Amino acid sequence: MIKGKITIHDISKALEIDSSTVSRALNNSPRVSKKTKTKILKKAKELGYQRNSLASKLRTNRSNTIGVIVPRISRHFFAAVISGIEETAYDAGYDVIICQSLDNYEREKKLVETLLANRVDGILISISMETTNYSHFKNYIDNGFPIIYFDRPCEVDKNTNVIINDFKASFEATEHLILNGCKNIVHFSGPQSTTLYQKRCKGYKAALKKHNIPLRKEYIIESNLMENDGIENAKKVLKLPLVDAVFSANDKAAISAMQYLKTKNIKIPEDIAFVGFSNEPISAVIEPSLTTVNQQDFEMGKVATTLLFEQINNKSSINETKILEPELIIRNSSIKK
Amino acid sequence: MIKGKITIHDISKALEIDSSTVSRALNNSPRVSKKTKTKILKKAKELGYQRNSLASKLRTNRSNTIGVIVPRISRHFFAAVISGIEETAYDAGYDVIICQSLDNYEREKKLVETLLANRVDGILISISMETTNYSHFKNYIDNGFPIIYFDRPCEVDKNTNVIINDFKASFEATEHLILNGCKNIVHFSGPQSTTLYQKRCKGYKAALKKHNIPLRKEYIIESNLMENDGIENAKKVLKLPLVDAVFSANDKAAISAMQYLKTKNIKIPEDIAFVGFSNEPISAVIEPSLTTVNQQDFEMGKVATTLLFEQINNKSSINETKILEPELIIRNSSIKK
DNA sequence: ATTTAAAATACAATCGATTGTATTTTAAAT
DNA sequence: ATTTAAAATACAATCGATTGTATTTTAAAT
Incomplete structure (x- = not known):
């Protein structure tokens, strides 16, 4: 000082x-x-x-600051959402405090408390994977504190969520593989405690059903979708007969799996085609380039922030769920020649 | 509220x-x-x-909060530095406010003002590329406000900087290419207004000199090292005779150049070997994998934060420059078989 | 039962800015 | 020159927590 x-x-x-x-x-x-x-x-x-903003905020009871909590700022998707948030917030004369939970529940809880103690006017949050207990939000929601969930929705009680249509994205991704001649499609799924991964899994199943492909339970491999999980998943795939494609619920696991399979002389996409999810920058660079889903990151940040400001200013919690339409980016990993 | x-x-x-x-x-x-x-x-x-932290901070004149300004949070290097900062800060009971300048001078200035208005106890900053005027810091430095520069040092007056040995890293990277038989090495250099890129360029020159390779001015290509610059640089390389290697002052330009050259049927590393700088995650994934320099990101965050706390607590600005030793990560892009 | 020191609690000012109300100043109208 | 309304400025309380000092309570010692 x-x-x-x-x-x-x-x-x-x-x-x-x-x-x-x-x-x-x-x-x-x-x-x-x-x-x-x-x-x-x-x-x-x-x-x-x-x-001295502290004095000013104390007196006026308005901080003109919003808090953002994401699992990890280095993830391209979240960084892009934050760009959308910052642009919208700065235009409205608000400051933004960025925090990362590292997908850790305890840390997320502490961050929420810190933001509230610093009297932010509202919070935008993509909840951590570990979080299954929402009590650290509930207290504030009941009080009408403005809080918006994005990407990973909070589906208890009435909240405002901004998400993409995970079901549809997964449905289209899977159907894309089917239309390219794949019949034995493995799904790398994420933790089923997260509704987001449930939906992606449902989309996969629905696409199979539409095309009369029988669902095989052993084709759904659940993991945390980290780099190492991708490698482990790839090993499992090699033990399964007939697999000709993988639809992964995120890019990271898809990419490490692809890399592992390449060392085992599996040809991608000829032997096994791949589709990922998230459009991480690496997906465009890896060979073959990875077909993936664009999640409307920047747009999501803008929409979520706009909704937050509505809550802050109107005090009327609208409790809606905005669903953005995703886009399948077709690259080389999924087109069998 | x-x-x-x-x-x-x-x-x-x-x-x-x-x-x-x-x-x-x-x-x-x-x-x-x-x-x-x-x-x-x-x-x-x-x-x-x-x-109410606002009231508490106002009264005690201590915020137990430090501010961090980086050009872009999505850049792997900065995200890793931030991890180091947060770990050290949380252990010391401090909160961290993360901001991104987007390498924009005006925005950086505003961020510094906002952090100061919110009475952070100190600031850690990696200054924006655009910044050549340090007046927005100078006012506070003169007052003894704790501020530490990392990665991109502020070399006016007496400041505390935490950097890596850019000269040595570049020297070793270039020498590595020479020892692998390269003689006509192009250097992708960054803006020479930044001392960091000056040093990287000097390291390149020194390595050539040591091995009695004449310096050719047209082999030093200056740009902002963005994705598109890499492509433009690659086009220039194709017009130069004899080039058998590129040492790029960052990974991004190296990678886009490699991708462009591959489309022109240039073989890497056989025709042109590559070394980058920063160890971005993509560098391990691209084919061939890119030899690059590890910048001690996490360590840099820890060291910088520790120094900041010394300044905050002792009030004695030590004005030292800590230089961390970088590490050359040798991958496939630089080894001619 | 009284004295005395320590422990516990209350009083009151303060951090720096904001804001409703009161007062003073200015300028227009007569 | 006087009245009057508007413009400009001053007064004083307030936001919520902290902290040095004063007072009260407790418990130990006589």
């Missing part, structure tokens, strides 16, 4: 103008004459005045 | 205990009896009390 920070009272004393007038001048209130404003602004600059 | 938030005064009234005692109890002061503490804590929980 800098010692001897300049306050409005220092300006007040220096000019022999009451601090209330100084405050109003700095906030460009019409109640202060132009002449006085000029004088005050000049002196403020001269003294190196810097507003 | 939630209406009717519970304050210590509500607890005070409910229990007929003075608010000062309530405050001390909540902060676990030894001046409050155990019996009273239990009573207060119970009531606080019952009423759903949540500390």
Whole structure:
């Protein structure tokens, strides 16, 4: 902390103008004459005045700040959502505090508490994979605290969620493989405690059903979809007969599986075709380039933030779920020649 | 903002205990009896009390919060540095506010102001590429405000910088190419306004000199090292005679150049070997995998944060520059068989 | 039962800005 | 020159927590 920070009272004393007038001048209130404003602004600059936002927020009971909690900022999808959030927020004159939960429940809980203690006006959150207990949100929701869930929805009680149509995306991804001649399609699924992965799995099943392909339980491999899970999954795939395609619920597992299979001289897509999910930057670079689902990241950030501001300003929690339409990006990993 | 938030005064009234005692109890002061503490804590929980950090910070003149400004949170290097920062900070009981400047000077300036207005106890920053004017820092440095520069140092006046040995890393990267039989090595250089890229360029030159390879000016291609710059650089390389290797000052440009050259049937590393810089995750995945420099990201975050806390607590700005040793990660793109 | 020191609690000011109300100043109208 | 309304400024309380000092309570010692 800098010692001897300049306050409005220092300006007040220096000019022999009451601090209330100084405050109003700095906030460009019409109640202060132009002449006085000029004088005050000049002196403020001269003294190196810097507003103390803490005091201002305390007094006004408004922080003009929103908090964002994502599992991991380095994930391209979340970084892109954050870009959308920041753009919308800055346009509205709001600051954004970015936090990462690292998919850890305890940490997420602490972050929520810290944000609330700092009196953010609202929170945008993509809940951690570990989170199954929503009590750390519930207290605030009941009070009408503005909070919006994105990507990973919170489906207890009435909340506002912004998600993509995971079912449809998965359905289309799987159907795309079927239309390219694949019949024995393995699904790399994520933790079924997460509704998002449930939906992706359902989309996969529905596509099989539509095309009269019998569902084989051993073709659904559940894991946390981390890099290492992809390798383990790939080993399992090699032990299954006939597999000619994989639809992975995220890119990371798809990519590590592809890399492992390549070392085993499996040809992609000729032997096994691949479709991922999320459109991570690596998916465009790997060989063959990975067919994947674009999740409308930037758009999701904008939509979620707009909804949050509606809640903050109207105080009417609307409790809607916005569903964005995903887009299948077809690259080389899924087209059998 | 939630209406009717519970304050210590509500607890005070409910229990007929003075608010000062309530405050001390909540902060676990030894001046409050155990019996009273239990009573207060119970009531606080019952009423759903949540500390107002704004008021607390205002009064104590300590925010227990540090600010971090990086060009872009999605860049793997910065995300890893942030992990190191957060780990160190949380252990010390500090909160971390993460901001991204998007390499934009105006935005960076605004972020610094916002952090200061919110009275962070110190700032960790990797300055934006656009920044050549340091006046937005200078005011605070002069006041002894704790600020540490990492990766991209601020080399005006006396500051504390945490950087890697860019010269040595580049020297070794270039020498590695030479030792693998390359003689006509192009350098993709970054903006020379940034000392970091100056140093990388000097390392390249020094390695050539040591091995008696004449320096050719047209072999140094300066750009912003973005994806598109890599492609443009690759086109220039194709027009130069004899080139058998490229040392790029970052991975991004190296990777897009490699991709472009592959479409032109240039074999990597046989025709042109490549070495990058930063160890982006993509570098391990691209084919051939890219030899690159590991920048000690996580370690850098830890060291920078530790230095910051020294400044915050001792008030003695030490003004040192810590130089971390980089590590060359040798992969397939640089080994001519 | 009284004195005394320590423990526990209450009082009151404070951090820096904001804002409703009161007062003073200015300028227009007579 | 005086009245009057509007404009400009000053006064004073407030946001919620903290903290040095004063007071009260408790418990030990006589």
